[in-house]
Structures are given as C-alpha cells and as structure tokens.
Amino acid sequence: MSLDPGLRRLALRTLLAAFPGTTAPGWAVDLVGEGLAGYTLFGYNIAEPTQVAAVTAALRSARRDVLIAIDEEGGDVTRLAHATGSPYPGNAALGTVGDASLTQRVYEAIGSELAALGLNLNLAPTVDVNTADENPIIGTRSFGSDPAHVAAHAAAAVCGLQDAGVAACAKHFPGHGATVADSHLELPTVDAPLDLLRARDLPPFAAVVEAGAKTIMTAHIRVPDLTGDGPATFSSAALVDLLRGELGFTGVVITDALEMKGAALAAGGTARAAVPALAAGADLLCIGARVDADLVEEVAAEIVRAISDGRLPLTRVEEAAERVTALAAWAAGDRRSDDDGVGPAFPAPRLADLGYAAARRAVQVEGSLDGLGAPLVVQLVASSTIAEGPVPWGLGPHINGTEQVRVAATEATAADLLTRAGSRPIVVVGRHTHRTAEARTLVETLAASHPVTVVEMGWPSRWRPAGARAFVTTYGASHANGRAAAEALGLA
Known part of the structure; x- marks a missing residue:
C-alpha cells in the first residue's frame, strides 16, 4: 500500500538518517529533496577534509537547510579524527583543568572545524554526571562527578559550539552517569528517586537550557520513578513533564540512536521505536548508524500508519516537524556564500595548539x-x-x-x-x-x-x-x- 505523500513527507521531516561510504548516494540526496530532516556522519563517512566538504555540499544541493550532524565530542569520541585520534582533550580532561573559559574555547574550535566543513549539528557535549566509576559508556566523556562543576562546563561547551554557528546537543537526558550498563547493548536501570535525580543528574541539563542549547538528546535508560518500565526516550513524563515543563526546554528533543538495544528491544525493532518516541515528545529521531533507504522508508511508513490508525496524533508529529524546521533554519544561517549557499570547501586552520595545551594542563x-x-x-x-x-x-x-x-x-x-x-x-x-x-x-x-x-x-x-x-x-x-x-x- 502506497503512503499518503503528505504524511510521508511529514514523517521524513522528523528523521535523522545515515548512509554508508564516503560519498552521498543518490537515494540519500533524493530523500533530502523529499523532506528528510538530515543525516549523521560517522567515521566510515570520513576520509579527509575536502571529501567531507564535498559530501555536505552534495546533501545541501538538495535542500539548503538540511541538518548534517556528527558525534564530535573531542577526546575519546571523534569522527573527524577517527584515524588518528582527536587533537582535543575530552570532557574529563577539561573538567580536571577546571577552567570553563577553556572548555568554551575548545568547543568553539571544534565547532569552527565542523562549520567550515558544512556540518551544522554536533551531537555533543555529553553532560552526564559520571557518578559510577565503573560506568562502561560515559566515563571520560563526562566533565566529572560533581553536578555543579559539570553544569558549568556543560553550559560553556554549548556556548562554544553555538558561537561557532553549530547547534549543540546536550546528552543524555535525564542522565546516563549513574549506569553500570551500556544502552547500546541493553536497557540500563537507574533506580534513583526523583529528588536524587534533580540534585545529581539534572543540574547540567538546567544549565544548558539556560545557556540556550538548541537540542537535547534522550537516554535509553529506565528510571522507574520517572519512566516506569520503559526508557526515557519513550516517556512523556521525562520528555514533556520534566524536560519541557519543569526545566523549560523549548528546543528540539533528539533521540539517541533507535537501533540501540535500549530502545529497539523495548519497542520490537528500530522502526517500531519511532512511534513511542514521537508520542512521548521526541522531535528528531536518530535512526542509527546502520541505515539504508529501505530502513528510512520502513520508519517513515511506521509513523504514517500510526497517524492513520490513531496511535499517534497528527498534531504531535506536526509539532515535532515544526521544531526541526526551526532548528534547520537556525543551523543554515552560517552556511551562506556569494554563489551557491555552500560553506567553504576547506576547514579553518585547526587550533591544535589549544587542544594540546589543554591536555597538558590535565x-x-x-x-x-x-x-x-x-x-x-x-x-x-x-x-x-x-x-x-x-x-x-x-x-x-x-x-x-x-x-x-x-x-x-x-x-x-x-x-x-x-x-x-x-x-x-x-x-x-x-x-x-x-x-x-x-x-x-x-x-x-x-x-x-x-x-x-x-x-x-x-x-x-x-x-x-x-x-x-x-x-x-x-x-x-x-x-x-x-x-x-x-x-x-x-x-x-
């Protein structure tokens, strides 16, 4: 059965997909023209700067305000420098130095590199308070174990990225730092009362909301007192009541990758995870890294079916798409040039000395x-x-x-x-x-x-x-x- 074209386009406006290889396939470019919100680039998409700029230019040729995201945290999580390692220290080192102005400068340098290559959404910083020493997935990605300290550096990182014209994405709400399991592999549980969550995990998110973070990413973690039996990604109590209502966030809520076991197992597959995430209040669905045209269509079809049979209110999807469109318009603001609307083909000089000097201080x-x-x-x-x-x-x-x-x-x-x-x-x-x-x-x-x-x-x-x-x-x-x-x- 063919999909209603208007509903399909609406569904595509809420999706952040991916593609294999170091060039943008024809189907990927075509989907942008058909309304797809954008793509995340991974290490396998990155060869060298000129090639990255060509990929982003190809995507932008289909629609100027396409979102092009990347996980460029610096430190141990890097995509641009996946072949050599990042020239910037990560959050744990920056938190150890303890100079929020340095954190802001480092993130502005990272943002400047991304902007020069045509990337406009960084799925960073990680603002989790790492209170579990044996945390298998956060660790050095965190600014530390003290909520106030993490909050100060989280706000600085967001300001640095967005001063460079790149939208920041603070992650992973409502806080992945107390877990001893990896949500890529299972659904971790944080058995904490809400008062502890507010005191320990939420201060950095309150700080990035105050700093004007354009996006916040959900965590595929279960907090029984907040999310019940499912992950925060599927919880309106977490995303609407707490994040929007209590913390006052008005930007785009992005899911962590729906292919991760913390979401996919709970929903019965990657495509099926899309509907409960949207229903809970997410706006932009990160499908994951292993994505092709068929999976994008499968996710879009699942959303359209849910709208058609009443499981997902049309107004909820329209609201999500409108938020994503506003984000894309902001992110496209620094992408103008005199001729074709594409950013420069080569990155600004890497501020390597800044990163190495910061690492030495740590x-x-x-x-x-x-x-x-x-x-x-x-x-x-x-x-x-x-x-x-x-x-x-x-x-x-x-x-x-x-x-x-x-x-x-x-x-x-x-x-x-x-x-x-x-x-x-x-x-x-x-x-x-x-x-x-x-x-x-x-x-x-x-x-x-x-x-x-x-x-x-x-x-x-x-x-x-x-x-x-x-x-x-x-x-x-x-x-x-x-x-x-x-x-x-x-x-x-």
Whole structure:
C-alpha cells in the first residue's frame, strides 16, 4: 500500500538518517529533496577534509537547510579524527583543568572545524554526571562527578559550539552517569528517586537550557520513578513533564540512536521505536548508524500508519516537524556564500595548539618521573566502546627512539617483559587498567621488582599498584592526551 505523500513527507521531516561510504548516494540526496530532516556522519563517512566538504555540499544541493550532524565530542569520541585520534582533550580532561573559559574555547574550535566543513549539528557535549566509576559508556566523556562543576562546563561547551554557528546537543537526558550498563547493548536501570535525580543528574541539563542549547538528546535508560518500565526516550513524563515543563526546554528533543538495544528491544525493532518516541515528545529521531533507504522508508511508513490508525496524533508529529524546521533554519544561517549557499570547501586552520595545551594542563602525576631515560613502553590492549569506535590511542605516535610493545594482559607474562626491559625502567600504558584482575596482577608483579611507571588513560579509579614509582593520569586517550603524557614523561 502506497503512503499518503503528505504524511510521508511529514514523517521524513522528523528523521535523522545515515548512509554508508564516503560519498552521498543518490537515494540519500533524493530523500533530502523529499523532506528528510538530515543525516549523521560517522567515521566510515570520513576520509579527509575536502571529501567531507564535498559530501555536505552534495546533501545541501538538495535542500539548503538540511541538518548534517556528527558525534564530535573531542577526546575519546571523534569522527573527524577517527584515524588518528582527536587533537582535543575530552570532557574529563577539561573538567580536571577546571577552567570553563577553556572548555568554551575548545568547543568553539571544534565547532569552527565542523562549520567550515558544512556540518551544522554536533551531537555533543555529553553532560552526564559520571557518578559510577565503573560506568562502561560515559566515563571520560563526562566533565566529572560533581553536578555543579559539570553544569558549568556543560553550559560553556554549548556556548562554544553555538558561537561557532553549530547547534549543540546536550546528552543524555535525564542522565546516563549513574549506569553500570551500556544502552547500546541493553536497557540500563537507574533506580534513583526523583529528588536524587534533580540534585545529581539534572543540574547540567538546567544549565544548558539556560545557556540556550538548541537540542537535547534522550537516554535509553529506565528510571522507574520517572519512566516506569520503559526508557526515557519513550516517556512523556521525562520528555514533556520534566524536560519541557519543569526545566523549560523549548528546543528540539533528539533521540539517541533507535537501533540501540535500549530502545529497539523495548519497542520490537528500530522502526517500531519511532512511534513511542514521537508520542512521548521526541522531535528528531536518530535512526542509527546502520541505515539504508529501505530502513528510512520502513520508519517513515511506521509513523504514517500510526497517524492513520490513531496511535499517534497528527498534531504531535506536526509539532515535532515544526521544531526541526526551526532548528534547520537556525543551523543554515552560517552556511551562506556569494554563489551557491555552500560553506567553504576547506576547514579553518585547526587550533591544535589549544587542544594540546589543554591536555597538558590535565595531566596529573603522583610519585616521581625522575630517571626514566629510555624506558620500555608496554601498552596494554584495551577494547573500545561502541561510542568510541576503534580509534588509535596511546603514546606510540609521540615517542621517538623508545621501544614500545603492545600486549594483552591475559597473555603477557611479567618474566618475559622484565627480560625484554633488561636494565631499562618500564612504563605501562593502559585504559581502565584496574578493571581486570590480569592487568592489575601484571602491573603489580612488574612493580614488585622493577622500576615501573603507570599511565592511566581511562576514567581513573582508586587503585594504585603497590611498588609503582609513579602513576600518571591523563583523563582521556585522545591524540592530545597521548602527546601530553609523552611530554610529561620526557619521551616526546
């Protein structure tokens, strides 16, 4: 059965899709002309600046105010620099420095790069208050564990991005920082009363609303006292009563990716997740990363059917589309040029010095780094989260003439590493090293009989290996964090 053309176009106006490859396929450009709100670019869409500018220009040729989004948080979550690591430290490092004006400058630099490439919506900053040390998905993406501190930096980040002409998206409402599960893989539960949520998790969202954030992203988390059995993405109590009513947000509510298990499993599939999200008060539906033309049409058809059979009020979808249209008009404001309405083909010069200087300020050293000389650098293999992706990390690109080996803690032996090191000190570089017994045991065995320095590039814990000469914390694993650590060690 063919869809009503007017309702199909209305449904498309609420969708943020994706496409594979480093060029915009014909179907993707055609959908923009037919009303699709826009696209999110992922690492697999990014090769180099000229190519990115060509992709955004192709999309904009179909409609000038198309939304072109990206997850460019800096730090451990980067798409533009997915092949090398970000030249900017992430939120944990910026929060550690504690200078909100620096946070604003860093985010303005990120925004300037995005705007120069034709991107106009950044799915950042993460404003979750990371109160669970073992949080598997937020961690270094957070400005810290203190609500007021996170709120100040969250507002600064939003102002920085939007001063550069790029819409900010504060995430993940009503707060993903207390979870010990990953909503990409399951539906996490935050069993907190509303008073605790208001005191602990909501201050950063109140701050970004006050700062004028154009968009806020939902979390696929369950808060029983607020959302009942389902995720916040499907909860009008969360999105309408709390976010709009209590906090006064008037911008666009964007969903986290509907393909994530926290939403898709609860709804019975990605397309089916669209209707409860819209009904709950979401305006722009991020479908996900694995998207093709058929999935876009399936989601649109699900929305149209729900309108037609009365499950979804037409007025609710019209309201959502109107908000998205207003956002798109704002985001298109800095996209004019004298000839074709397309932004510049090359990015403004990268303000790399700003990012590297900020990362250096975040490094914390416990103990002594004297006498390292030319150590053996041992990088412990660590997996990346789905949000981060397989981005390079560590000291490797920054140390010259210093031997480095990569080992898995489950396979390496202290005896082999000690033999390889000989008389040289050992520097162990890891991410969340404390989380596995094998890694802790390996480091502590080495430190019991040999000079060992540990570099921690993940969210820090209270664990400090007995016998280690020094413990260095970078608060992130970006390219900037790696260089800062190498410089602190005297190896750069």
